[in-house]
Each structure stands twice: as C-alpha cells, then as structure tokens.
Amino acid sequence: MKTGKVEKLITSDAIAVRVSTLANTIVKSMPTDLMIVVLLRGSFVFAADLIRALHAVGMHPQVDFLTLASYGRSTTSSGKVDIVRDLTEDMKGRDVLIIDDILDSGRTLHFAKHLIEGRGARTVKTTVLLEKPGKQLIDMHADFVGFQVEDKFVVGYGLDYANYYRELPYIGTIIV
Ligand code: IMP
Ligand code: MG
Numbered sequence: 001m002k003t004g005k006v007e008k009l010i011t012s013d014a015i016a017v018r019v020s021t022l023a024n025t026i027v028k029s030m031p032t033d034l035m036i037v038v039l040l041r042g043s044f045v046f047a048a049d050l051i052r053a054l055h056a057v058g059m060h061p062q063v064d065f066l067t068l069a070s071y072g073r074s075t076t077s078s079g080k081v082d083i084v085r086d087l088t089e090d091m092k093g094r095d096v097l098i099i100d101d102i103l104d105s106g107r108t109l110h111f112a113k114h115l116i117e118g119r120g121a122r123t124v125k126t127t128v129l130l131e132k133p134g135k136q137l138i139d140m141h142a143d144f145v146g147f148q149v150e151d152k153f154v155v156g157y158g159l160d161y162a163n164y165y166r167e168l169p170y171i172g173t174i175i176v
Helices: 012-029 044-056 107-118
Strands: 005-010 035-040 062-070 081-085 095-103 123-131 144-148 171-175
Touching: 012 044, 012 123, 012 144, 035 044, 035 107, 044 095, 062 107, 081 107, 095 107, 107 123
Parallel strands: 035 062, 035 095, 095 123, 123 144
Antiparallel strands: 005 171, 062 081
C-alpha cells in the first residue's frame, strides 16, 4: 500500500476548464462523427471527461479502447511497445482521435498512431492531457495538449504510480 503524500500541481477546477476548451478546439478541426481510441489504462478519467465535453459541443463520437504496455523507461532500453488488448472496432476510413494521458518519450503515442494508420484510418489526430516538453525521444507531438508539466513523475486523474493514485481528482507529484 502506497502512503506517500501528493503535492497538488493542477487542480480539478483547472482540469475541468481546460478539458472544455480542448473540446472547443477539437470540434473546429474534426468531423462530428469521429472514432475515439482511448489508450488504457492511464487516460480513462481524461477520456470520460473529454467525451462529455465533446458532447456538449455537438460531437457524436464512437469509442474504442486499446491497451498498450511500454517497456524500458531507461535510456538503455529499446523502448518496445506491446499490444496488451487490441481494438475491437474497424478503423478503416475513419477519422480517429487518440486520447492518451501523458506524452513523455512519445513511444506509446507514436506506436498507437502508426498502428491505427496501418489499419486504414482516413485521418488520425492525437490528444494528451499532459506533455513533458523536451522529453520526446522520437519526433512525436500531440495535436491537442492539455497542459505542459515539468519533468516530474505525476499521478492522479487516471495516472498512476504502481497502479495507485488513479482516483485523485487532481494532478500532483508524490512527496516522500
Ligand atoms: P511514453 O511512451 O514514454 O510517451 O510514455 C507514455 C506512458 O508512460 C503514459 O501513457 C503513461 O502511462 C506513462 N507515464 C509517463 N510519464 C508518466 C508520469 O509522470 N506519471 C505517470 N505515468 C507516466
Ligand atoms: Mg499510459
């Protein structure tokens, strides 16, 4: 059981405001009938809020889930990404929005984008709640970014440390 205290970095109110402005930006550049792919597990809370914000601006997405595992956060690893649980919907001809929690090295989102393009999607755009600027090891940027955060390990609002802290309504960092 993890008992570390968490220092708040982004409040739930700030997240709610940002999610709603993101939806306003997304609706201007994507068709209403889009296919959303939620990358599990970290982005489930963000996705739940974002799809309702998209509803509020008149979008009618379908939703699918993709579980990926990325290995080797260390600099020496090959950075392999594996499919733990695959999509169930057909991506062919679809306009897809991939939702992820955080863009760090960029490997997970890069893998997901290429996988979905390879399945015949018409367009693939990406959104992340958080981005750590300058950490991307490969050339990967998200189309819609919630917040930039400094290079600290963050938890809450779906993001975990050892599968704990996902339930926090805010984003924070663990203080030992
Ligand atoms: P990337 O493939 O290096 O971009 O890493 C992306 C994934 O690593 C995210 O979807 C998260 O699940 C996880 N991750 C990266 N940084 C953090 C963090 O600070 N806190 C929690 N999870 C993180
Ligand atoms: Mg993740």
